Amino acid sequence: MNDTPAATAGPPETVRRVTVIGAGVIGASWTALFLARGLTVTVNDPLPDVERVVHDQLRQAVPGLRALGLPTAGLEGNLRFEADLDRAVADADAVQENGPERLDFKQELFGRIEQAARPDTLLLSSTSGIRATEIAQAMKHPGRLVIGHPFNPPHLVPLVEVVPGERTDPDTVRRAVAFYTALGKKPQVLRREVPGFVANRLQAALFREAVDLVVKGVVTEQELDEIVTSSIGPRWAVAGPFRSFHLGGGPGGLPHFLQHLGPGLEGMWRDLGTPKPDQATVQLLSEQADFGASVEELESARDEAQIKVMRALGLA
Amino acid sequence: MNDTPAATAGPPETVRRVTVIGAGVIGASWTALFLARGLTVTVNDPLPDVERVVHDQLRQAVPGLRALGLPTAGLEGNLRFEADLDRAVADADAVQENGPERLDFKQELFGRIEQAARPDTLLLSSTSGIRATEIAQAMKHPGRLVIGHPFNPPHLVPLVEVVPGERTDPDTVRRAVAFYTALGKKPQVLRREVPGFVANRLQAALFREAVDLVVKGVVTEQELDEIVTSSIGPRWAVAGPFRSFHLGGGPGGLPHFLQHLGPGLEGMWRDLGTPKPDQATVQLLSEQADFGASVEELESARDEAQIKVMRALGLA
Known part of the structure; x- marks a missing residue:
């Protein structure tokens, strides 16, 4: 747009x-x-x-x-x-x-x-x-x-x-x-109707892998959240995934990135998890869901930080 | 940690x-x-x-x-x-x-x-x-x-x-x-070795769906990037995916969210794309890869914005 x-x-x-x-x-x-x-x-x-x-x-x-x-x-x-x-x-x-x-x-x-x-x-x-x-x-x-x-x-x-x-x-x-x-x-x-539209589909894709990593015991929910807020979160606040990989390809940009890292990317795609949100998974995820404060307190803190980030980016 | x-x-x-x-x-x-x-x-x-x-x-x-x-x-x-x-x-x-x-x-x-x-x-x-x-x-x-x-x-x-x-x-x-x-x-x-570790796996999961949405003509690369930088990017800069859904579940938090939206989530997971990074895809993505400035200029702009966000979050 x-x-x-x-x-x-x-x-x-x-x-x-x-x-x-x-x-x-x-x-x-x-x-x-x-x-x-x-x-x-x-x-x-x-x-x-x-x-x-x-x-x-x-x-x-x-x-x-x-x-x-x-x-x-x-x-x-x-x-x-x-x-x-x-x-x-x-x-x-x-x-x-x-x-x-x-x-x-x-x-x-x-x-x-x-x-x-x-x-x-x-x-x-x-x-x-x-x-x-x-x-x-x-x-x-x-x-x-x-x-x-x-x-x-x-x-x-x-x-x-x-x-x-x-x-x-x-x-x-x-x-x-x-x-x-x-x-x-x-x-x-959007140029075409697609179930869930775009933002929620992207969110669901990342969350599926996040759930899988927690189910596999690679990290806890809180550890995964920390990883996101100290890397891809701040990154995607300033540059979306395509621009980010465009800048990961050296002077050749995204075309160079895709030509050289495309095969590795496909390998990683094949290896991504496909967890089922069954009762055992829901129970495990629910047990870990302790974020150290009430939902209301966490929400206020999130919104406050959200506004700071948006002001830093000129979005507010 | x-x-x-x-x-x-x-x-x-x-x-x-x-x-x-x-x-x-x-x-x-x-x-x-x-x-x-x-x-x-x-x-x-x-x-x-x-x-x-x-x-x-x-x-x-x-x-x-x-x-x-x-x-x-x-x-x-x-x-x-x-x-x-x-x-x-x-x-x-x-x-x-x-x-x-x-x-x-x-x-x-x-x-x-x-x-x-x-x-x-x-x-x-x-x-x-x-x-x-x-x-x-x-x-x-x-x-x-x-x-x-x-x-x-x-x-x-x-x-x-x-x-x-x-x-x-x-x-x-x-x-x-x-x-x-x-x-x-x-x-x-990390508690376990897993190929690609955590941040790159999460990035790959989101990017797979991003590529699929562009290949399907739902959005262009630039439009998808705009969607990310105006929603899930700033969100994940301040709260990771688990905390975000914990706050999307009302006072019942993540357990409530999973119980009530779990089935819908699984439906969306089943519907996510599995694009192949073949030559046709690489060509389409490369053709769209015009971000309006040189890689070096874009990189400086990204780093400047990155620092602003990190300062806003107390990360720098």
């Missing part, structure tokens, strides 16, 4: 009101970001105590938003809740959907949304696993829907995978990219 | 003189780090213009060393060259070997080194692919040898994989860990 429009200070002219459907962890994080970027947000979720849940999540997001240099005072002034779906989307410029990962649910949901929303409302799904082609199957205007899959938490991590379905209108893709870019995100349009 | 000794200002009492065997990119980078940490370094390499090559590499390492807060003035005052192997290792406290990746070569080399060096000299190999058990097969005292495999470039990236062979003396491992820790590195002892 070298043709991504340059970031601007606020959201594009056309998006001022966003409706967030589903106020789980992802939906609440989107809500925090949208509010901090000056948008008006309507949250739609059938949960009885949704207001309390969202307020709690917003409070947790404040340190991160502040560290990103975003305003955090009076955020909730632009927030409202609307349990009726039709009313919730009626005046939205964009809808960001974060419902359960069930095809039938999302099909029915977007069938209703396209009728209740204006014809020009941008329709976005945060799904990590279902293709836009499938979700849009029953829509009258499938060209309006595109996947906007964030990396958790969306208010901190820059990536949004924008994944068009077979019938998504190119203009919908363009508008989604402009929308996310204006929010300070790094949208990346 | 929670029992790694705390870092100290300089090298441990016992290591003041290091002999670097092989002055390629890795050997020269080790040389730069050893000199900047106040050690006396003897370089042994049969290359006729080895002095010029090492001086050039040292000059290139200076900005990085300076950014790490290390002294860079008069480094070469503690550097000497000795083409004769026996003389080069005669008074060394430690030997860091970076020769060609051939078993017969390394076997013969360490056979000679153990005779020419003092009995207490720490013997370390930077090999990325050969097990200490094999290299030490012909040694009289195989307990003296341990792998100290850095991540390139060693003067910048913290990780050193310390990999004992079957007959490596535990005291050799302890001394290697103390040596690298005192140099400001993050040594990680």
